[in-house]
């Protein structure tokens with residue numbers, strides 16, 4: 001039994017309506033069978049209408065619940081090597097289209113991570129093969145981010161003492177020894193541009209790394225990207241929005257510090273995942289030198305030129321913390 005309401009009046013009405021339904025359903029079906037139309041007295045009709053709307057409402061909630069359980073299902077599936085590739089299939093696309101049809105566009109500011117995933121049709125996006133972003137493309141995205149921040153601050157100015165809702169990690173730039181490539185079922189990935197020695201710095205957060213301290217600002221950024229005017233009029237940009245959604249992760253800025261959403265608007269976002277578990281390729285890069293990810297990634301073994309660079313996301317990203325960011 002899933003209880004989603006605390007509203008006693010609603011519960012009572014629902015029970016009455018269901019009682020009415022269970023007492024009358026047989027006769028209604030019989031009369032409808034005999035005469036071709038149901039003969040229901042006015043009051044009963046109202047009750048039935050209410051029951052039908054309430055059941056519809058409960059179904060909607062169940063579907064939303066199901067969408068929130070999706071990450072859990074993936075985690076369970078991923079334990080089974082055979083099923084790993086079957087994670088993204090047309091079933092997910094159809095399921096997501098259904099979730100989307102249930103979302104109220106006026107309530108966009110409340111959407112959770114998985115509701116956003118559905119609203120932007122990301123399951124459908126992720127079965128497509130996507131091009132490697134060019135340097136111009138990355139620059140355009142970063143420029144757009146800066147425009148967004150200006151607009152956001154105009155919409156909701158920072159009061160004194162408020163910490164910024166989003167900012168860029170550092171002024172520094174860094175040219176990592178990696179290059180992007182198409183990595184089969186994993187989508188785009190990164191490979192070593194030269195031989196890399198164990199212990200070498202492979203990647204670090206730079207002036208392209210964006211930090212969101214508020215989940216809602218991140219949500220607004222996704223909507224801004226989605227609705228950004230494109231070459232074609234009224235064209236919504238699922239491709240970019242879903243990329244940015246999946247390139248974002250949550251971590252703590254400092255031990256015991258606040259949770260933030262992080263994203264790299266450069267090739268760093270294309271680093272795929274490896275795990276020291278069955279069914280996965282081993283990681284060859286680790287974030288941080290000890291047990292703390294300080295946004296610097298080091299080689300944990302010698303890496304040959306051309307080998308894919310992989311890290312275990314679980315070491316730094318909090319995969320189930322979207323709710324804690326209000327998403």
Ligand SMILES: C[S@@+](CC[C@H](N)C(=O)[O-])C[C@H]1O[C@@H](n2cnc3c(N)ncnc32)[C@H](O)[C@@H]1O
Nearest residue numbers: 185186187188189246247269270271272273274
């Ligand atoms: C940070 S992005 C990496 C870049 C991504 N491949 C792309 O083309 O945009 C993380 C996403 O890449 C995919 N991915 C990463 N590692 C993977 C793996 N080992 N197997 C399958 N997909 C993977 C998943 O879709 C994941 O959500």
